[in-house]
Amino acid sequence: MSKVLLTGGSGFIAAHVLDILLEHGHTVITTVRSQEKADKIKDAHPKTPGSQLSFRIVPDIAVEGAFDEAVKIPGLDAVIHTASPFHFNVTDTKKDLLDPAIIGTTGVLKAIKKNAPSVKHVVITSSFAAIIDGKKGLRPGYKYSEKDWNPITEEEAPLNPGNGYRASKTFAEKAAWDFVEKEKPNFTLSTMNPPLVLGPIVHYLNGLDALNTSNQRVRDLLQGKWKEGIPETGAYLFIDVRDIALAHVKAIELPEAAGKRFFVTNGFFSNREIADIVAKNFPEYEKNLPGKEVKGGAYPEGGLYGFDDSKTMEILGIKYRGLEESIVDTVKSLKAVGA
Template sequence: MTRVLLTGGSGFIAAHVLDTLLEHGYSVVTTVRTQEKADRIKQAHPNVSKDKLDFAIVKDIGQEGAFEKAVVSDPPFEAVIHTASPFHFNVEDAQKDMYDPAIIGTTDILKSIKKSAPSVKRVVITSSFAAIINPSKGTWPEHTYSEADWNPLTLEEGKANPANAYRASKTFAEKAAWEFLEKESPNFTVATMNPPLVLGPIVHYLNSLSGLNTSNERVRDMIQGKFKSEISPTGTFIWIDVRDLALSHVKAIEVPSAANKRFFVTAGYFTNKQIGEILRKHFPEFASQLPADSTPGGDFPSEGVYKIDNSRAKDLLGVQFRTLEESIVDTAKSLKAVGV
C-alpha cells in the first residue's frame, strides 16, 4: 500500500484528490492549517481507518521549514502531491499574500523531501494555465498553447494588480520546482499540472456559498441572478472538471512516463453563455434568476480565441474528460446542497 503526502487537504482541488487517492487504495496523510479542518475531513470519511487517512498540521506554508516534519512518516512516503497554494484575488501585499506561500511553499517542500524523505520517488505539483498563458497577447487566435509556453510576467509586473500577482506566483513557483530538479538532482521525479479554470462539484463539508473556489463563483452568481441583465465576460475560455484534474494528479504518480513533465490539463472550451444555457435546461426552478437566451455578453469574442494542445495529458495520463454539461449540472447540484 503506497503512502502519499497530500498538501492543502481542505482545498477545492485537494479534497477531490484525497477522494481519488482513497478510491485507488492509497494510504494518505494530508496537511491542513488547523485541527478543526482535520476533524471535518475525518468526519466526512468515518469508515476510513487512521492508517489509511491521517493528518499533519502545517499552519503557514509561506514559512521556511514549514514541511520539515510533515514529510517524515512511518511507514515512509513514496509520493507527494503538493496542491497547497493561494488562489484568490484578495491581495494587499503580493509578496506576502501570493509570492511567499506559492514560491517558498514549493521550494520548501522539495528541500524537505530531499533532506528527510529519501523514500519519495514521485512529486506532483499543482501549477496552472496561469504559468502558461501570455496575458499581453489577449485572445491570440493564431497561437496554440501547450506545455512549451511560459507566462513572460516578471515578479515586478505581478505586483501591478491581483490577477497579475496570482499569475506571477504560479509561474515562479513552477519555475522554482524545475530549477530545483535541475540543480539539486534529487532522487525523485516531478510532474506539474497546469489546469485553466477548474469547475465541478464542491465538497459540501468544506465549502459554503460565501467560501467558494474562485472558478465556481460564476456558477453561483448566475444562479443568484447576478447575470440576469448582462452576462459577465468569460475571461479564460478553457476549463477542466475538478474530478478529472484530481484523477490526473493521481495518474501522474502511477504512470512512469509522466515523470519530469508538465501537463496542460484542459477539457476544452466554454463560455459563461453556455453555462447559462445548461442551467436553464436542467434547473427550471432557477429560471427567474438566470439570463435568457437573448441576454447579452458572456460569449466567444468575434475574433476567435487561442487554440490548445492537450494531447500530452490525454495520451500519457489516459484521462477521459467530462463534458461541460455534466460538470455544470453536478456543480449546480452541489451548490443547491449548501443552500444556493
Template sequence: MTRTFLTGGTGFIAAHILDKLLEADHSVVTSVRSHEKGQWILKNHPGVSKDKLSYAIVEDIAKEGAFDEAIKSDPPFDTVIHASSPFHFNTNDSKKDLLDPAIIGTTGILKAIKRSAPTVKRVVITSSFASIIDGSKGMRPGYVYSEKDWNPVTEDEAVQNASLGYRASKTFAERAAWDFVEKEKPNFTLATMCPPLVLGPIIHHLQSLDSLNTSNQRVYNIMSGKAKEELPPTGTFLWIDVRDLAFAHVRAASMEEAQNKRFFITAGYFSNEEIADIIRDNFPERKEKLPAKGVKGGGYPEDGLYKYDNSRTKKVLGIEFKSLKESIVDTVKSLEAAGA
C-alpha cells in the same frame, strides 16, 4: 500500498485528489492548517481507517521549514502531491498573499522531501494554465498553447495587481520547482499539472457560500441571479472538471511515463453564456433568476481565440474528459446542497 503525502487537503481541488487517492488504495497523510480542519476530513471519511487516512498540521506554508516535520513518516512516504496554493484576487499585497505562499510553499516542500524523506520517488505539483498563457498577447487568435509555453510575466508586473500576482505566483512557483530538480538532483522525479479554470462539484469543507472557491463563484453568481441583466466576460475560455484534474494527479503520481513532464490539462472551450444555457435547460425552477437566452455578455470573442494542445494529457494520462454539461449540472447540485 503506496503512501502519499497530500498538501492542503481541505482545498477545492485537493479534496477531490484525496478521494481519488483513497479510491486507488493509497495510504494518505494530508496537511491542514488546524486540528479542526483535520477532524472535519476524518469525519467526512467515516469508513476509512487511521492507517489509510490521517493529517498533519502545517499552519503556514510560506514559512521556511513549514513541512520539515510533516514530511517525516513511519511508514515513510513514496509519493508527494503538492496542491496547496492560494487562488483568489482578494488582496492588496500580492507578494505576501500570493507570491510567497506559492513560491516558498513549493520550494519548501521540495527541500523538506530531499532533507527528510529520501524514500519519496515521485512528486506531483498543481500548477496552472496561468504559468503557460501570455496574458499580454490577449486572445491571440490561431496561436496554439501547449506545455512548451511559459508565461513571461516579470517580478515588477507581479506586484501591480492581484490578477497579475496570481499568474506570476503560479509561474514563479512552477519554474522554481523545475529549477530545484535540475540543480539539486534529488531522488524524486517531478510532474506538474497546468489546468485552466477548474469547475465541478464542491466536496470540501465550506464555511459559507461567501468562501466559495473563485472558479465556482461564477457558476453561483449566474444561478443565483447576480448576472440576470448581463453576463460577465468569460475571461479564460478553457476549463477542466475538478474530478478529471484529480484523476490526472493520481495517474501522474503512479505512471513512469508521466515523470519529469508538464501537463496542460483542459477539456476544451467554454463560455459563461454556455454555463447559463446549461443551468436554464436543466434547472427550470431557477428560470426567474437566470439571464434570458441571448442576454448581453458572456460569449466568445468575435475576433477569434487561442487554440490549445492537450494531446500529452490524453495520450500519457489516458483522460476521457467530462462534458461541460455534466460538470455544470453536478456543480449546481452541490451548490444547492450547500444552501445556494
C-alpha cells in the same frame, strides 16, 4: 499501493484528489491548516481506517521549514503538493500570493530532500496561468501547449491581483523545475497546468461564502447577479475538478509521467453556455437567470487561441467530462449548501 503525502487537503482540487487516492487504495497523510479541518475530513470518511488516512497540521505554508516535520513519514513514496492560494482579495501581492506559492513549493521540495529520502515522485499543482502569455491577448491561430511559459516579470507581478496570481504560479513552477535540475534530489517531478477548474464542491468543506474562485461565477448566476448582463468569460478553457484530480493521482501511479508538465484541459466554454445549461436543467432558477435577450458572455468574435493537450491524453489517458455534466453537478453541489 503507495504511501502519499497530500498538501492542502481541504482545498477544492485536493479534496477530490484525497477521495481518488483512497479509492485507489493508497495510504494518505494530508496536511491541513487546523485540527478543525482535519476533523471535518476524518468525519466525512468514517469507513476509512486511521492507518489509511492521517493528518499533519501545517498552519502557514509560507514559513520557511513549514513542511520539515510533516514529511518525516517512514516509507513515504510520493507527495502531491496542491497547497497554494488562488483568490483576488489581495492587499499585498507579495505576502498574499507570491510568498505562499513560491516559498510553499520550494519549501516542500527542500523538506523532502532533507527529511524524506524514500520519496520517489512529486506532483505539483501549477496552472494554465504559468503557460499563457496574457500580453499577447486572444492570439487566434496560436496553440498553447506545455512548451509555453508565461513571460511575466517580477516588475509586472505586483501591478494588480491578476498579475500577482499569474506570477505566483509561473515563479513557483519554475522554482520547482530549477530545484530538481540543480539539487538532483531523490525524486522526479510532474506538474499539472489546468485552466479554469469547474465541478462539484465537497460539501462538508465548503459553503457559498467560501467557494473556489472559478465556481463563484456559477454561484453568482444562481443568485441572480447575471440577470441584467452576463459577464465576460475571461478564461475560455476549463477542466472538471474530478478530471484534474485524477490526473494528479495518475501522475504518481504512472512512471512515464515523471519529468513532465501536463496541460490538462477539456476544451472551451463561455459564460453564455453556463447560463444556457443551468436554464435547461434547473427551471427552478428561472427567475434568477438572464433571458435570451440579455447580452454578454459569448465567445470573442475575432476567435481565440487553441490548445494542444495531446501529451496528457497520451500518457495519462483521461476521458474528460463535458461542460454540461460539470455544470449540472456543480449546481447540485451548490444547492446542497443553500444556493
